Amino acid sequence: MCGIVGYIGQRHATDICLAGLRRLEYRGYDSAGIVTADGGRLDLRKVVGKLDRLAQALDQRPLAGSLGIGHTRWATHGKPSEANAHPHLSCNGRIAVVHNGIIENYQELRRQLEAAGHTFRSQTDTEVMAHLVEQHYTGDLREAVRRAVRELQGAFAFGVVCADSPGELIAVRRFSPLVVGLGNGENYIASDMGAIRAETDRVYVIGDDELCRITRDRVEISDLELRPVRHDVYVIPWPADAAEKGGHKKFMHKEIHEQPAAMRACLAGRLRSADKPVTFENIGLTPDAIRGIGKIVFTACGTAYHAGVVGRFLMEKLARIPAEVDIAAELRHRDPVVPPGTLCIVVSQSGETADTLEALRAMKRKGAKVLGVINVVDSTVARESDGVAYIQAGPEIGVASTKAYTLQILTIALLALHFAEVRGTASPEELRAIKESLLAAPAHAEELLRREDAVVAIARKHFKKTTALYLARGVNLASAMEGALKMKEISYIHAEAYSAGEMKHGPIALVCPDMFVVAIAPQGPTHDEMVGNMMEIKARSGPVVAVAFDGDAKIPQTGVDPAADPRDVAAQPNDMIWVPPTHELVSPVTIAIPLQLLAYHVAELRGEHIDQPRNLAKTVTVK
Ligand code: M6R
Numbered sequence: 346m347c348g349i350v351g352y353i354g355q356r357h358a359t360d361i362c363l364a365g366l367r368r369l370e371y372r373g374y375d376s377a378g379i380v381t382a383d384g385g386r387l388d389l390r391k392v393v394g395k396l397d398r399l400a401q402a403l404d405q406r407p408l409a410g411s412l413g414i415g416h417t418r419w420a421t422h423g424k425p426s427e428a429n430a431h432p433h434l435s436c437n438g439r440i441a442v443v444h445n446g447i448i449e450n451y452q453e454l455r456r457q458l459e460a461a462g463h464t465f466r467s468q469t470d471t472e473v474m475a476h477l478v479e480q481h482y483t484g485d486l487r488e489a490v491r492r493a494v495r496e497l498q499g500a501f502a503f504g505v506v507c508a509d510s511p512g513e514l515i516a517v518r519r520f521s522p523l524v525v526g527l528g529n530g531e532n533y534i535a536s537d538m539g540a541i542r543a544e545t546d547r548v549y550v551i552g553d554d555e556l557c558r559i560t561r562d563r564v565e566i567s568d569l570e571l572r573p574v575r576h577d578v579y580v581i582p583w584p585a586d587a588a589e590k591g592g593h594k595k596f597m598h599k600e601i602h603e604q605p606a607a608m609r610a611c612l613a614g615r616l617r618s619a620d621k622p623v624t625f626e627n628i629g630l631t632p633d634a635i636r637g638i639g640k641i642v643f644t645a646c647g648t649a650y651h652a653g654v655v656g657r658f659l660m661e662k663l664a665r666i667p668a669e670v671d672i673a674a675e676l677r678h679r680d681p682v683v684p685p686g687t688l689c690i691v692v693s694q695s696g697e698t699a700d701t702l703e704a705l706r707a708m709k710r711k712g713a714k715v716l717g718v719i720n721v722v723d724s725t726v727a728r729e730s731d732g733v734a735y736i737q738a739g740p741e742i743g744v745a746s747t748k749a750y751t752l753q754i755l756t757i758a759l760l761a762l763h764f765a766e767v768r769g770t771a772s773p774e775e776l777r778a779i780k781e782s783l784l785a786a787p788a789h790a791e792e793l794l795r796r797e798d799a800v801v802a803i804a805r806k807h808f809k810k811t812t813a814l815y816l817a818r819g820v821n822l823a824s825a826m827e828g829a830l831k832m833k834e835i836s837y838i839h840a841e842a843y844s845a846g847e848m849k850h851g852p853i854a855l856v857c858p859d860m861f862v863v864a865i866a867p868q869g870p871t872h873d874e875m876v877g878n879m880m881e882i883k884a885r886s887g888p889v890v891a892v893a894f895d896g897d898a899k900i901p902q903t904g905v906d907p908a909a910d911p912r913d914v915a916a917q918p919n920d921m922i923w924v925p926p927t928h929e930l931v932s933p934v935t936i937a938i939p940l941q942l943l944a945y946h947v948a949e950l951r952g953e954h955i956d957q958p959r960n961l962a963k964t965v966t967v968k
């Protein structure tokens with residue numbers, strides 16, 4: 346998974362491409378490159394490493410030209426190296442391509458091209474495209490790309506330029522995202538809107554097997570038979586600076602702090618007050634269809650999967666629909682039984698995750714209706730779902746997902762309430778209590794952000810440790826899983842989540858003073874058992890960071906008089922994270938915030954690359 350960008354106009358293409366790549370760096374950052382067309386030739390710079398290295402290379406040897414394409418890479422075929430970095434050139438160096446996706450039949454194509462005399466310089470799948478276009482080029486670049494694409498199997502978004510055709514930029518898409526940005530006397534391509542939002546708010550969202558010929562003044566879109574395709578202009582609804590850090594040191598920090606406002610936007614128009622029913626538009630389900638749902642299967646990857654774990658609880662408890670949650674990469678391998686009336690809820694920030702898409706398609710083939718809970722508008726999951734509930738988080742750039750998670754849960758909670766209201770499966774009191782908690786979530790989130798310093802103090806105590814356990818029960822098992830995922834992906838501390846009930850079946854052997862245990866114990870049906878489990882950890886000298894609701898008197902309080910009852914003191918958690926009380930079923934929305942902050946500050950104290958953790962990319966478009 347990689348990011349591509351391109352520019353044609355009157356300004357320096359390098360400036361626009363480099364700025365666009367900076368906003369796409371979340372998609373991959375092991376190497377990068379830019380090529381421009383100038384004076385009848387192509388000029389190329391590429392480097393191994395992050396974009397700052399490319400910027401340095403461009404400072405030392407600037408590129409001229411007002412037509413260019415750029416790329417930031419997350420290695421799939423071939424290790425990160427200068428040779429494997431994009432753009433890739435044809436043998437004669439007059440055609441260049443950038444690519445996001447995977448060409449599945451590249452080995453066969455490479456053999457054929459080598460037999461025809463082409464010389465390859467890299468181990469990538471992408472390079473075949475440069476040679477294929479060269480093979481088919483007879484003076485019409487779009488035609489050469491069209492013919493080349495017909496030989497490809499797999500997923501791709503390509504940008505292609507040719508030294509002999511300096512007035513045009515060709516782009517084509519199958520399964521990998523691509524937008525064309527519209528300017529005045531200049532146009533752009535990019536893997537996502539955020540990359541070019543600083544330049545324009547008007548884009549075409551390109552569909553599969555669509556081919557674009559882009560000049561300074563014109564964008565022609567066609568299918569692969571060259572039949573014209575008409576798109577409405579999509580006006581990007583968020584401001585130009587939404588994809589900037591806005592005074593925060595890291596995107597992750599900014600996105601954690603954006604949660605109160607994002608929650609309000611997500612609730613707006615759907616839940617106005619605790620007395621009113623929840624309303625949704627475009628979810629593709631009539632009241633009769635909702636009444637007819639016999640089973641729900643949530644499927645997703647990573648953080649989005651954890652939102653599905655919460656979703657299973659909400660749907661069963663409120664809508665009384667049997668619900669399962671499956672890791673997308675596993676779902677298709679186990680040949681699930683999909684009875685008529687099954688609704689598959691696909692959760693994804695990007696809407697482009699390869700495993701999630703495969704699971705979606707497998708469930709559709711088996712006859713399930715699909716509802717996408719997605720952030721990125723018009724993404725592939727959105728297009729392939731029968732209905733969509735957008736979480737409305739705005740751009741999420743930090744590789745570690747934060748605001749998307751809380752808004753995924755919020756959106757699923759609203760769906761569960763809506764289903765419960767249509768099906769008449771929850772009491773008015775329960776519906777009201779949950780609605781009140783959801784309406785209070787933005788204010789609770791603000792309060793938790795005001796308490797950030799308390800989390801920093803806890804991070805200071807534990808940041809040098811190498812192991813952590815996150816324990817919870819019930820719906821907050823998802824909070825433990827998500828908290829542990831955040832910790833490991835940005836701080837590289839080995840963090841595991843367990844149902845606290847499972848501790849005594851093995852993991853308790855790990856407990857010792859050198860690690861720490863985050864024990865999540867909000868009030869609710871699992872509270873007393875959690876408090877007991879906390880004490881079991883304390884009894885084995887395990888340092889406990891407890892997460893509990895404000896004023897919880899059942900947690901042995903820190904600061905009590907040691908003389909009062911020494912047993913109480915021994916049972917006290919070493920640290921407390923206090924959270925405003927809320928309904929336990931939706932408490933994962935707010936409990937996520939201090940756990941995100943804990944991971945963030947531990948990683949910062951350890952000096953890690955928070956927005957670009959090693960080996961990771963924001964959107965995993967490979968299986
Ligand atoms: O875009 P998606 O929500 O489909 O992405 C799913 C996962 O790849 C993603 O949540 C990943 O686990 C994040 N890095 C977690 O912070």
